[in-house]
Amino acid sequence: MAAFSLSSISSLFSNFASDKTASVVGIDIGSSAIKVVQLRREKGKAILETYGAIALGPYGGTEVGRATNLPVDKTLEALKDVLREANVNATDASLSIPYSASLVSVIRVPEVNDKQLAQMIPIEARKYIPVPIGEVMLDWFVVPDESQSHAANVADASGKKMSVLLVAIHNDTISKYRSIVEGAALNASFFEIEVFSSVRASLDHGIAPVGVLDFGAGTTKLYIVERGIVRESHIINRGSQDITLAISQALGVPVNKAEELKRIKGLTDKTQPELIKSTELTLQFIMSEISRVILAYEARMNASIEVIHCVGGGATLKGFKEYASGKLDAQVSLADPFGKTEAPAFLGDVLQEAGPEFSVAVGLALRRLQELS
DSSP, X not given: OOEEOOTTGGGTTOOOOOOOOOEEEEEEXXXXXXXXXXXXXXXXXXXXXXXXXXESGGGGTSOTTOOOOOOHHHXXXXXXXXXXXXXXXXXXXXXXXXXXXXXXXXXXXXOOOHHHHHHHHHHHHTTTOSSOGGGEEEEEEEOOGGGSOHHHHHHHTTTTEEEEEEEEEEHHHHHHHHHHHHHTTOEEEEEXXXXXXXXXXHOOOOSSOEEEEEEOSSOEEEEEEETTEEEEEEEESOOHHHHHHHHHHHHTOOHHHHHHHXXXXXXXXXXXXXXXXXXXXXXXXXXXXXXXXXXXXXXHHTOOOOEEEEESGGGGSTTHHHHHHHHSSSEEEEOOGGGGSBOOGGGHHHHHHHGGGGHHHHHHHHHHHHHHO
């Protein structure tokens, strides 16, 4: 049975060492779409076999691109459809859990051994988790000393404390995903919170803290990541579907037509100023929030965020990278998770353009291949 685990987080950036071949599928069940990526390992490399996505809106009686909250049976129906349409034949799967369904926090605790830490964490967790501990599944990971920020070390230098990455997921969420796995006849060895999958697929090993901007349909998330560890996170309750709704209202067109215009034109068609203006209204709010969070982090931690990697379907908006670069005081790039896989050369441009949307699914599959090596 699948289980939630952080056991591989310490080796997020490991390479494959085995020549043994295996096929796995990473499944990202987002708010507006399900994305799947099937990889196999061959001669130490991750080979892309197939990938696909399906919009969830129609399964909930709404438009493509809209965020949904489907019951298990509808989610399962959509998953089976995309697995079939993408010709996925692997049953060894890994699934993501939405960040919004979890609690992720770096906490400081006294420096103790593993046995004492296991007794301490459930007690400390009560300070951060607003529900009874018995209703959640807890996991944690001790952050290595070299990963600790300068500010944290200075603050606790006399107290001999250590940083621990604490993660909690409600038992009901775990049960929901287990039901989906069983219904799809898949074998999933783990569930993983989406941010860790994105980090694995999108970032290379580095020392300096970086930002990961996850531009989804219903929300936008900003993660500040240092050496693979999520140091800070912030959720903005606006996403790419808000752009669609703004376009629909501004141009007086149906939502499905507005979604089409957003995807085809984005910020690139200067002949349609109302389209660009309505798109920028939503983006301005999001960028302002991101700037505020980054500035606060930099001031508090005495560190600079010089690079921001963008993931999520919203980041594929035409002209988004250029717009974000002009609004944020950092180098902005679009994630290229398929760059960590091998695929036919003729797919290069297509995969690079679609990359941000598939970051989570690629990251899940990469972790599973790593476990099998």
